[in-house]
Amino acid sequence: MSEILKARSLTKIYSLGGLFSRTKITAVDRISFSIQPAEIFTLAGESGCGKTTTARMILGFEYPTAGELLYEDQNLTEVRDKKAWFKKVQAVFQNPFETFNPLRKVEDYFFETIHNFHLGKNEREAEELIEEKLQAVGLSFCDISGKYPGELSGGQLQRASIARSLLTNPSLLIADEPVSMVDASLRMSVVNLFRKLCDSFQVSVIYITHDLATAYYISDRIAIMFRGHIVETGPVDQVLENPKHPYTKLLIESIPQPDPQIQEKAPIKFLEEREEYLRKGCKFSGRCPEVMEICKQKVPDDTSLDGTVVKCHLYQK
Amino acid sequence: MKGIIEVEQLQTFYVLEYLGKKKTVKAVNDVTLSIPENEIYGIAGESGCGKTTLLKTLFASIEPPLQLFEGKVSYLIKNNFVNALTLNGKEKRELRWTYISYIPQGSMSVFNPVKKLKVTYMDFLESHVRGKAGRELLSLARHHLEQLGLSPQILDAFPHQLSGGMRQRIAIALSTLLKPQVILADEPTTALDVVAQRAVLQLLRDIQQELKNTFVLVTHDMGIHANITTSMAIMYAGKIVEVGPTQEIFSNPLHPYTQFLINSLPRIGDKSSKKSVPGAPPSLLNPPSGCPFHPRCPEVSDICQDKMPALNNSTHKHKVACWLRREPSV
Amino acid sequence: MGVLKDLFKDYRFSVGFILICFLSFLAIASFFSPYDPIEWLQVPRDKAPSWSHLLGTNSKGQDVFWEATFAIRNSLIIALIAGLISRVIAVLVGFIAGYKGGIYDRVLMGITDGLLVIPLFLILVLVAMLLREALTLVSTGLLLAFFGWAWDARTIRSQVLSLREREFTLTSVLSGNGTLSLVSKEYLPLTIPLIFSTLINNIAWAIGMEIVLAILGLVSLDIPTLGTTLQWAINYQAMLLGHWWWILTPVILTILLLVALYWFSISVSEYLDPRMRIQRIGAK
Numbered sequence: 020m021s022e023i024l025k026a027r028s029l030t031k032i033y034s035l036g037g038l039f040s041r042t043k044i045t046a047v048d049r050i051s052f053s054i055q056p057a058e059i060f061t062l063a064g065e066s067g068c069g070k071t072t073t074a075r076m077i078l079g080f081e082y083p084t085a086g087e088l089l090y091e092d093q094n095l096t097e098v099r100d101k102k103a104w105f106k107k108v109q110a111v112f113q114n115p116f117e118t119f120n121p122l123r124k125v126e127d128y129f130f131e132t133i134h135n136f137h138l139g140k141n142e143r144e145a146e147e148l149i150e151e152k153l154q155a156v157g158l159s160f161c162d163i164s165g166k167y168p169g170e171l172s173g174g175q176l177q178r179a180s181i182a183r184s185l186l187t188n189p190s191l192l193i194a195d196e197p198v199s200m201v202d203a204s205l206r207m208s209v210v211n212l213f214r215k216l217c218d219s220f221q222v223s224v225i226y227i228t229h230d231l232a233t234a235y236y237i238s239d240r241i242a243i244m245f246r247g248h249i250v251e252t253g254p255v256d257q258v259l260e261n262p263k264h265p266y267t268k269l270l271i272e273s274i275p276q277p278d279p280q281i282q283e284k285a286p287i288k289f290l291e292e293r294e295e296y297l298r299k300g301c302k303f304s305g306r307c308p309e310v311m312e313i314c315k316q317k318v319p320d321d322t323s324l325d326g327t328v329v330k331c332h333l334y335q336k
Numbered sequence: 337m338k339g340i341i342e343v344e345q346l347q348t349f350y351v352l353e354y355l356g357k358k359k360t361v362k363a364v365n366d367v368t369l370s371i372p373e374n375e376i377y378g379i380a381g382e383s384g385c386g387k388t389t390l391l392k393t394l395f396a397s398i399e400p401p402l403q404l405f406e407g408k409v410s411y412l413i414k415n416n417f418v419n420a421l422t423l424n425g426k427e428k429r430e431l432r433w434t435y436i437s438y439i440p441q442g443s444m445s446v447f448n449p450v451k452k453l454k455v456t457y458m459d460f461l462e463s464h465v466r467g468k469a470g471r472e473l474l475s476l477a478r479h480h481l482e483q484l485g486l487s488p489q490i491l492d493a494f495p496h497q498l499s500g501g502m503r504q505r506i507a508i509a510l511s512t513l514l515k516p517q518v519i520l521a522d523e524p525t526t527a528l529d530v531v532a533q534r535a536v537l538q539l540l541r542d543i544q545q546e547l548k549n550t551f552v553l554v555t556h557d558m559g560i561h562a563n564i565t566t567s568m569a570i571m572y573a574g575k576i577v578e579v580g581p582t583q584e585i586f587s588n589p590l591h592p593y594t595q596f597l598i599n600s601l602p603r604i605g606d607k608s609s610k611k612s613v614p615g616a617p618p619s620l621l622n623p624p625s626g627c628p629f630h631p632r633c634p635e636v637s638d639i640c641q642d643k644m645p646a647l648n649n650s651t652h653k654h655k656v657a658c659w660l661r662r663e664p665s666v
Numbered sequence: 667m668g669v670l671k672d673l674f675k676d677y678r679f680s681v682g683f684i685l686i687c688f689l690s691f692l693a694i695a696s697f698f699s700p701y702d703p704i705e706w707l708q709v710p711r712d713k714a715p716s717w718s719h720l721l722g723t724n725s726k727g728q729d730v731f732w733e734a735t736f737a738i739r740n741s742l743i744i745a746l747i748a749g750l751i752s753r754v755i756a757v758l759v760g761f762i763a764g765y766k767g768g769i770y771d772r773v774l775m776g777i778t779d780g781l782l783v784i785p786l787f788l789i790l791v792l793v794a795m796l797l798r799e800a801l802t803l804v805s806t807g808l809l810l811a812f813f814g815w816a817w818d819a820r821t822i823r824s825q826v827l828s829l830r831e832r833e834f835t836l837t838s839v840l841s842g843n844g845t846l847s848l849v850s851k852e853y854l855p856l857t858i859p860l861i862f863s864t865l866i867n868n869i870a871w872a873i874g875m876e877i878v879l880a881i882l883g884l885v886s887l888d889i890p891t892l893g894t895t896l897q898w899a900i901n902y903q904a905m906l907l908g909h910w911w912w913i914l915t916p917v918i919l920t921i922l923l924l925v926a927l928y929w930f931s932i933s934v935s936e937y938l939d940p941r942m943r944i945q946r947i948g949a950k
């Protein structure tokens with residue numbers, strides 16, 4: 020099957036600082052990936068590695084500095100009609116308590132989406148559609164009707180947010196850390212939902228997270244990002260059960276294991292992101308336990324290995 | 337054996353008045369806890385269950401609309417138990433930061449964005465600690481940071497120049513400057529990524545091992561509890577529903593709620609389907625009758641709806657408040 | 667109705683509200699004045715308060731009470747013109763600069779900063795001197811409006827900038843809302859308290875500025891306002907000659923008006939404060 024979204028050498032450079040002392044940060048550095056129909060693709064990495072920037076470029080909120088984004092072979096940077104684009108690609112955000120304006124009713128966003136995209140002819144049709152989508156996420160219209168965001172729990176809000184994004188029947192849903200602010204007790208209900216949407220509604224999901232345990236649980240393929248680069252990518256089982264890149268190993272090891280038997284962990288180094296972005300050579304070389312001389316000089320190339328692609332000098336010939 | 341903090345039948349409620357109608361939010365509802373000395377003690381529970389309120393009460397910082405209805409919070413100070421809730425303002429101030437420290441929720445975002453960290457910090461310290469000159473405190477702080485493996489130059493930075501994880505670690509390090517015996521930390525790892533979380537946990541562990549003091553660590557993330565706490569309490573709707581050594585709680589969770597919390601945690605290498613706690617958290621304005629978990633409990637029976645089970649008073653350290661799990665009385 | 671009931675629980679609101687009602691009542695009373703506000707020597711001069719002249723008469727042969735009703739009315743007209751027009755400019759500039767950003771932001775903020783750095787007072791005096799003959803109620807109002815929006819435009823812009831970063835902005839955009847409905851549905855409700863409090867502050871500022879311009883003799887002294895009344899009283903050395911009722915009347919009225927506006931403003935903005943509103947929604 021052909022992919023629905025393709026990113027080719029996608030790049031975003033931000034200039035920071037005043038008029039005279041400009042530093043440039045390559046928040047996303049020539050990344051390439053593609054999304055298949057009805058799959059969950061995870062972008063994982065610690066904060067400040069370019070995940071949100073990538074999502075914003077796909078949504079058209081940021082303009083790529085270089086590279087291209089193709090949706091069904093149409094170049095996205097040439098799409099002028101944003102509204103038509105939002106019919107196909109929708110998003111869910113990190114903080115459910117910020118997703119809706121605290122002074123507006125949650126249902127308003129549902130009716131507005133239907134009105135703006137002409138999804139229903141009258142109020143009754145609109146309510147039916149809303150009920151259908153809310154049912155899909157395990158809520159019903161009476162749960163949210165007349166309510167303000169402050170009256171719903173984080174889990175309910177996040178599910179309402181997903182339901183709203185489904186109104187236009189998008190083929191791609193971008194979920195930027197959708198569960199990191201949802202209570203641990205309700206987290207899996209939201210995570211499970213993405214799998215269900217993908218399987219029964221054929222929606223592809225770009226799942227953005229720093230938590231590899233949930234990524235392993237729901238996704239099909241994964242890309243590990245570090246300071247703008249994709250450092251390892253492949254099928255999720257391959258990458259996480261048998262990690263190759265030292266950074267992937269670090270991320271996996273950092274998951275707080277739900278097992279009190281293994282409390283002590285090796286101390287880690289913790290570097291500030293600005294410093295790492297500006298680093299020459301492999302951005303991870305400041306923390307990498309296996310760093311070599313060449314790592315500090317040269318950015319490693321992508322190497323294909325057992326169905327995964329790794330960006331590390333250890334694996335380069 | 338008594339711990340360093342003894343909480344007895346604590347009830348602190350928010351009393352709200354709206355258009356002449358009185359409402360009470362039963363945020364901490366009959367909590368009894370014994371927190372042992374020289375360890376990291378965890379309190380888990382979903383948001384809105386009263387964890388922050390409990391910590392505020394432990395810190396004896398009860399301000400309207402929060403009101404104390406009943407109970408005692410006793411601290412072991414120089415071999416005497418002192419009820420913190422009956423101290424006057426001056427006595428409380430003397431204990432704060434020297435004997436007990438509080439790291440509030442979201443403290444990484446309290447630094448004033450337009451001031452250097454050290455300025456915010458000095459403003460804060462000078463209004464709390466008397467008898468020490470600012471300069472002296474600052475050099476003490478630099479030394480302290482260095483000991484904990486953090487660069488003292490960070491104090492000269494502005495908050496936006498640092499990542500959330502770094503700000504959080506500074507906030508923790510600074511609040512332990514005066515070597516308090518008890519440190520209350522509210523969600524210190526929430527909203528951080530796993531790598532930053534790990535760094536924060538590492539710091540907490542280092543401080544604890546150095547000061548041999550007591551940490552009360554509140555977080556809704558069970559993974560964190562497994563990683564760092566020795567014993568813990570599970571809180572639900574303002575009540576403590578299970579307490580015990582962390583290892584036992586994880587290997588043999590007794591309360592149905594705890595079982596959900598632990599069994600829903602995903603792990604790499606395990607693709608079996610995980611389920612969250614069903615339903616939604618209860619409102620503490622109108623908590624369910626009887627066992628507050630009954631509307632969501634798969635094992636609910638008639639008695640659960642009428643009467644709240646007490647924590648069983650077995651001699652065992654692992655206790656649970658659930659009708660199903662009452663052992664025959666000994 | 668619940669809104670007013672809540673507000674009246676705040677004594678600052680009640681007092682402010684009653685004072686404003688009282689002063690507006692005086693302003694309306696001017697329409698029933700038995701005297702012409704401009705004519706001189708309509709009544710005996712320099713009489714102390716009495717039943718026939720509640721607040722006495724002044725050296726121009728006018729009834730101080732009825733003159734004061736005109737003064738309040740005219741001062742309020744000037745202040746409202748200044749306040750409302752400058753609000754329209756401030757809101758438009760603030761929202762466009764904040765939301766559109768880029769070149770719009772740079773140009774609009776350039777103009778705003780330009781206005782902010784020139785010594786406002788000097789310019790006001792200069793313009794007033796040039797326009798002197800023409801400085802009527804409306805032109806005084808417009809002049810003050812023109813100089814009164816810049817700072818508030820900046821404040822509104824910075825609030826819009828921070829709102830733009832909030833996630834619900836993205837939700838709204840993804841819901842297909844265009845710029846106009848985004849701004850009016852999402853941002854306006856959250857900025858109303860700010861706009862309102864700047865409006866009241868601006869009205870108070872305009873009342874004060876008018877007095878200053880009048881005392882400097884830069885507005886048409888024929889039209890009775892709080893400022894010109896004071897100016898005449900000072901000119902005729904009312905205080906020295908013991909005609910305290912003439913000079914105290916505008917002074918006390920001005921103080922009452924400013925206090926009323928201030929209390930009104932802080933109580934209403936506390937009530938409208940989004941955090942408080944969210945809490946009230948929660949407590950229902």
Ligand SMILES: Nc1ncnc2c1ncn2[C@@H]1O[C@H](COP(=O)(O)OP(=O)(O)O)[C@@H](O)[C@H]1O
Nearest residue numbers: 033044046065066067068069070071072073292
């Ligand atoms: N609008 C912006 N201007 C300047 N720098 C930015 C902007 N947005 C993001 N960045 C920088 O780009 C990097 C990547 O950020 P982001 O994509 O938000 O990471 P993530 O979502 O993985 O946490 C960070 O260093 C961040 O500071």
Ligand SMILES: Nc1ncnc2c1ncn2[C@@H]1O[C@H](COP(=O)(O)OP(=O)(O)O)[C@@H](O)[C@H]1O
Nearest residue numbers: 350361363382383384385386387388389401620
């Ligand atoms: N200032 C307040 N006024 C009224 N109710 C409050 C206030 N703060 C918290 N609450 C309520 O008290 C309950 C417990 O809150 P909190 O202690 O913050 O829980 P947690 O920290 O576990 O998330 C919640 O239902 C919350 O809505």
Ligand code: SF4
Nearest residue numbers: 301304307314331332
């Ligand atoms: S390239 Fe070198 S520094 Fe980078 S991850 Fe590989 S081994 Fe480590």
Ligand code: SF4
Nearest residue numbers: 627630633640658659
């Ligand atoms: S007491 Fe009853 S309702 Fe409560 S947890 Fe136990 S079985 Fe469930």
Ligand SMILES: [Mg+2]
Nearest residue numbers: 067070071195
């Ligand atoms: Mg992000």
Ligand SMILES: [Mg+2]
Nearest residue numbers: 384387388441
């Ligand atoms: Mg809390």
